[in-house]
Amino acid sequence: VKGEDVIHENWHVISSKEGLRHPFITVTMQHVQLPDGRIIEDWPIVQTRDYANALVLNEAGQAMILEGYKHGLGKSSWQVPGGYLEAGEGPLDAIKREVLEETGYTSSQWEQLGRFVVDANRHVGTAHFYLARHARQVAIARDADLEGFRVLWISIHELREALRNGQIALIAYATNIALALLALESKSTNNR
Amino acid sequence: VKGEDVIHENWHVISSKEGLRHPFITVTMQHVQLPDGRIIEDWPIVQTRDYANALVLNEAGQAMILEGYKHGLGKSSWQVPGGYLEAGEGPLDAIKREVLEETGYTSSQWEQLGRFVVDANRHVGTAHFYLARHARQVAIARDADLEGFRVLWISIHELREALRNGQIALIAYATNIALALLALESKSTNNR
Numbered sequence: 001v002k003g004e005d006v007i008h009e010n011w012h013v014i015s016s017k018e019g020l021r022h023p024f025i026t027v028t029m030q031h032v033q034l035p036d037g038r039i040i041e042d043w044p045i046v047q048t049r050d051y052a053n054a055l056v057l058n059e060a061g062q063a064m065i066l067e068g069y070k071h072g073l074g075k076s077s078w079q080v081p082g083g084y085l086e087a088g089e090g091p092l093d094a095i096k097r098e099v100l101e102e103t104g105y106t107s108s109q110w111e112q113l114g115r116f117v118v119d120a121n122r123h124v125g126t127a128h129f130y131l132a133r134h135a136r137q138v139a140i141a142r143d144a145d146l147e148g149f150r151v152l153w154i155s156i157h158e159l160r161e162a163l164r165n166g167q168i169a170l171i172a173y174a175t176n177i178a179l180a181l182l183a184l185e186s187k188s189t190n191n192r
Numbered sequence: 193v194k195g196e197d198v199i200h201e202n203w204h205v206i207s208s209k210e211g212l213r214h215p216f217i218t219v220t221m222q223h224v225q226l227p228d229g230r231i232i233e234d235w236p237i238v239q240t241r242d243y244a245n246a247l248v249l250n251e252a253g254q255a256m257i258l259e260g261y262k263h264g265l266g267k268s269s270w271q272v273p274g275g276y277l278e279a280g281e282g283p284l285d286a287i288k289r290e291v292l293e294e295t296g297y298t299s300s301q302w303e304q305l306g307r308f309v310v311d312a313n314r315h316v317g318t319a320h321f322y323l324a325r326h327a328r329q330v331a332i333a334r335d336a337d338l339e340g341f342r343v344l345w346i347s348i349h350e351l352r353e354a355l356r357n358g359q360i361a362l363i364a365y366a367t368n369i370a371l372a373l374l375a376l377e378s379k380s381t382n383n384r
Binding site: 178 | 211214216224237240263265271307308315355358360365367
């Protein structure tokens, strides 16, 4: 019983000081005490903005892929649409806005696939993932981002292949696509 | 053609300066030029250590879950084993070492599920994911980490449920599990 108490007890943050401040990222150095009494003088906690992504399927069941450069990767990667939540904005509103802005598409069928903290030790932020089905174009795409991209429509089979062969090189897009594939399979099994 | 050239052209890093240095994290401020000529004075790039995780299945096909506190989350979460790569260590060697150290288990069947950069804009690091099957215990677990944890064995069905209901609260573990579930399904389909 003692063991389990220790396992689930949270670390105690004794104090914290600013390590770095920037509009898109802060680093805080925490002085923490572990449940067993050990002290760590400077545990870095990083905070970037929370973001939302979505796998978007059109009426034909094809998946939307954006192809373009991402500076965190340093090269081009297949992506799914998404972006940072604005101040006070919920994740579902954010992803609907991002998909419309980036691609001109909208959907009336949004499914939440999960929310996950990005780094087990440093925090970094929270990622929200969605699946949008039966999407249709209602506006002209307006590229509000720093990076240009082009839109591809691929089959679910091609999407699975892309996940295996390295064309999806960033973890958020991979997670979103993998969770969406599992959700779609679960639906198709239930419909059999 | 002009459009596609721009899309795939990398950003040019004009100069960079140190924003923060710590044994587990560095932040570099980059002065970058975009392909369209725009200049950004201070684009933060974060570098933490690369890490590897694995979904480990035993001879009975049950999945290994570690339950314990993670300070990046601020509470307990279901996890899969893994940890940071040591200097000069490859990801497969790292995950074999971590699984043995953390749990006392070993496997002769390791499958690479993918490698992904953690943040599309800030980099952060690279995550490597594996599936280990037919694992067996060959040593006493030695908890070398700061956080205590306990080991659970759950069914593949329970694993899918955990992914949906929020028990897997960190993105690396969710990605690893989702990719492993897709790989296992693909195998079982091929064997039909």
